[in-house]
Amino acid sequence: xxxxxxxxGTVRPGGRTAKVRAAVLTATQDELVERGFHGLSMDQxxxxxxxxxxxxxxxxxxxxxxxxxxxxELADESSPHADTGTVEGDLRANALSVLQAVTDPRLGATFxxxxxxxxxxxxxxxxxRAFYGRRVEEWAKAVDRAVGRGELPPGTDxxxxxxxxxxxxxxxxxxxxxxxxxxxxxxxxxxxxxxARAGAFAEGA
Amino acid sequence: xxxxxxxxGTVRPGGRTAKVRAAVLTATQDELVERGFHGLSMDQxxxxxxxxxxxxxxxxxxxxxxxxxxxxELADESSPHADTGTVEGDLRANALSVLQAVTDPRLGATFxxxxxxxxxxxxxxxxxRAFYGRRVEEWAKAVDRAVGRGELPPGTDxxxxxxxxxxxxxxxxxxxxxxxxxxxxxxxxxxxxxxARAGAFAEGA
DNA sequence: ATCTTAACGGAACTTCTGTCCCATTAGGGG
DNA sequence: CCCCTAATGGGACAGAAGTTCCGTTAAGAT
Numbered sequence: 001x002x003x004x005x006x007x008x009g010t011v012r013p014g015g016r017t018a019k020v021r022a023a024v025l026t027a028t029q030d031e032l033v034e035r036g037f038h039g040l041s042m043d044q045x046x047x048x049x050x051x052x053x054x055x056x057x058x059x060x061x062x063x064x065x066x067x068x069x070x071x072x073e074l075a076d077e078s079s080p081h082a083d084t085g086t087v088e089g090d091l092r093a094n095a096l097s098v099l100q101a102v103t104d105p106r107l108g109a110t111f112x113x114x115x116x117x118x119x120x121x122x123x124x125x126x127x128x129r130a131f132y133g134r135r136v137e138e139w140a141k142a143v144d145r146a147v148g149r150g151e152l153p154p155g156t157d158x159x160x161x162x163x164x165x166x167x168x169x170x171x172x173x174x175x176x177x178x179x180x181x182x183x184x185x186x187x188x189x190x191x192x193x194x195x196a197r198a199g200a201f202a203e204g205a
Numbered sequence: 206x207x208x209x210x211x212x213x214g215t216v217r218p219g220g221r222t223a224k225v226r227a228a229v230l231t232a233t234q235d236e237l238v239e240r241g242f243h244g245l246s247m248d249q250x251x252x253x254x255x256x257x258x259x260x261x262x263x264x265x266x267x268x269x270x271x272x273x274x275x276x277x278e279l280a281d282e283s284s285p286h287a288d289t290g291t292v293e294g295d296l297r298a299n300a301l302s303v304l305q306a307v308t309d310p311r312l313g314a315t316f317x318x319x320x321x322x323x324x325x326x327x328x329x330x331x332x333x334r335a336f337y338g339r340r341v342e343e344w345a346k347a348v349d350r351a352v353g354r355g356e357l358p359p360g361t362d363x364x365x366x367x368x369x370x371x372x373x374x375x376x377x378x379x380x381x382x383x384x385x386x387x388x389x390x391x392x393x394x395x396x397x398x399x400x401a402r403a404g405a406f407a408e409g410a
Numbered sequence: 411a412t413c414t415t416a417a418c419g420g421a422a423c424t425t426c427t428g429t430c431c432c433a434t435t436a437g438g439g440g
Numbered sequence: 441c442c443c444c445t446a447a448t449g450g451g452a453c454a455g456a457a458g459t460t461c462c463g464t465t466a467a468g469a470t
Contacts, residue, residue, distance in 0.1 A: 008446080008447065008448095009446085009447070011445095011446060011447090013437095014436085014437045014438070014446095015436085015437075016435080016436060016437075016447075016448075017437085017446085017447065017448090020447085020448075035325070036324060036325025036326075037321075037324060037325055038269070038322070038324075038325040038326065039325060041426085041427080042427075042428080043426080043427070043428090051448075051449080052448060052449035052450065053427095053428090053449085053450095054429085054430090054448075054449060054450080055447080055448055055449070057427095057428065057429075058447085058448085059447090064243070112324040112325075113324065115320075115321075115324070115379055115380065116242075116320075116321040116324045116325070117243075118379070118382065119241060119242060119243075119317040119318070119320070119321045119379070120240070120241025120242055120243040120244065120317075120321070121243065125382050128380065128382065129381060129382060132380055132381060133381075160392075163373065163376060163381070164373060164396065166376065166380075167372040167373040167375070167376035168368065168369060168372040170372070170375070170376050170379070170380055171368060171371065171372035171375050171376065174320055174323070174324070174375070174379060175320065175333065175337055175371075175375055176334060176337060176338075176368070177323065177330050177333065177334060187365075187405075190405055191369065191400040191405040191406065192400070193405075194399065194400040194403035194404075194405035195396040195397070195399040195400040195403070195405075197403070198399035198400070198402070198403055199399075200392075200395055200396040200398075200399035200400075201396065213416080213417065213418095214416085214417070216415095216416060216417085216467095217415085217416050217417065217466090217467050217468070218467095219466085219467045219468070220466085220467075221417075221418075221465080221466065221467070222416085222417065222418090222467085225417085225418075246456085246457080247457075247458080248456080248457070248458090256418075256419080257418060257419035257420070258419085258420095258457095258458090259418075259419060259420080259459090259460090260417075260418055260419070262458065262459075263417085263418085264417090
């Protein structure tokens with residue numbers, strides 16, 4: 001079997017191809033907002049984007065593929081991370097940035113869709129990991145700075161602290177499905193901070 | 206329009222109907238383990254359960270409906286919660302119980318499916334809330350006991366502490382999709398405990 | 411034991427999903 | 441500027457998903 005070549009649209013990614021991709025990804029997000037991942041239909045996306053459905057099937061294959069590509073697109077837009085001078089300020093900023101993301105109608109719908117897709121599609125799971133992996137690394141620097149300043153115990157696992165800030169917000173979003181509020185975000189940041197100060201994120205513990 | 210009556214199978218829930226439900230829910234879980242929520246097909250479930258597909262469509266309507274009913278079934282099986290004598294012991298027990306649940310092939314696949322379904326189906330979302338609401342309440346008693354004993358500050362939000370133990374584990378399961386290990390569970394319990402001891406779950410904070 | 415009817419199941423049917431083929435359009439190298 | 445071909449798009453098609461109709465089975469009341 002001949003080595004299956006790269007995806008369609010990668011050899012000649014000029015004007016038309018790029019326009020098609022943009023139109024399709026926008027249409028995908030619109031559909032996600034209106035119908036959710038479960039209601040995402042390739043035909044519908046093609047119609048909405050004004051492109052042939054053959055093209056959508058050929059380039060993205062499945063709804064999961066669409067959603068994974070959408071996430072990859074979002075991952076490229078770098079998230080500006082704060083440097084407020086204190087861990088507390090930085091962690092609050094982080095929590096609020098997560099809040100803003102999951103609260104935004106388009107982004108929120110997209111995240112939920114990717115997470116749903118990732119439960120049974122490896123491509124979507126990969127896109128999800130890539131997105132959060134990068135984001136967590138960026139914000140982890142704030143924790144490392146805090147350790148340097150002596151605000152947090154040496155050996156503190158910076159990435160884990162950042163994940164601990166996000167986790168309760170995603171728990172609310174996905175599991176308990178309560179509204180993710182600014183108060184919840186604040187509390188989440190402060191709780192992670194309290195645990196970090198107590199050394200619960202340090203190596204030995 | 207005549208008030209649409211109650212669901213099929215609720216007026217005469219005797220032997221046959223109960224058997225059909227059991228067979229269908231078992232088949233649903235089997236399919237979830239093998240194919241995931243995305244691959245759950247009503248026809249396939251009907252065939253596997255050995256019942257008519259008409260019956261499955263009539264009683265459950267959609268894959269989300271199947272999964273929601275499955276979750277309701279699981280919610281009825283009460284989860285024994287521990288009383289080890291210390292908060293630390295109880296929170297660890299809680300974390301390990303979550304670990305066990307999400308690690309179990311059948312339960313884990315079911316949880317992921319319900320969470321995926323809940324992102325765009327209100328019925329599934331409701332079943333999910335009911336399941337975790339009850340579970341959290343049960344385990345929250347352990348935190349209340351700890352407050353009574355003076356192990357944790359007065360005014361500690363017991364349910365929030367319990368949610369804080371679970372959150373990082375679900376974050377791993379759903380978002381970062383790293384394996385949920387016993388170490389992760391232990392740490393999660395200890396971090397929630399550290400924050401609670403520091404008063405980060407108390408009223409004012 | 412008998413009767414009523416809730417619930418089930420088979421089969422035909424419609425709609426939607428996904429594939430294939432081939433003509434058309436336009437990127438980008440020469 | 442022209443040519444080659446990557447990429448698109450329409451239309452026809454096969455198969456799966458979902459609906460409807462109606463006859464059959466058995467729960468539960470009398």
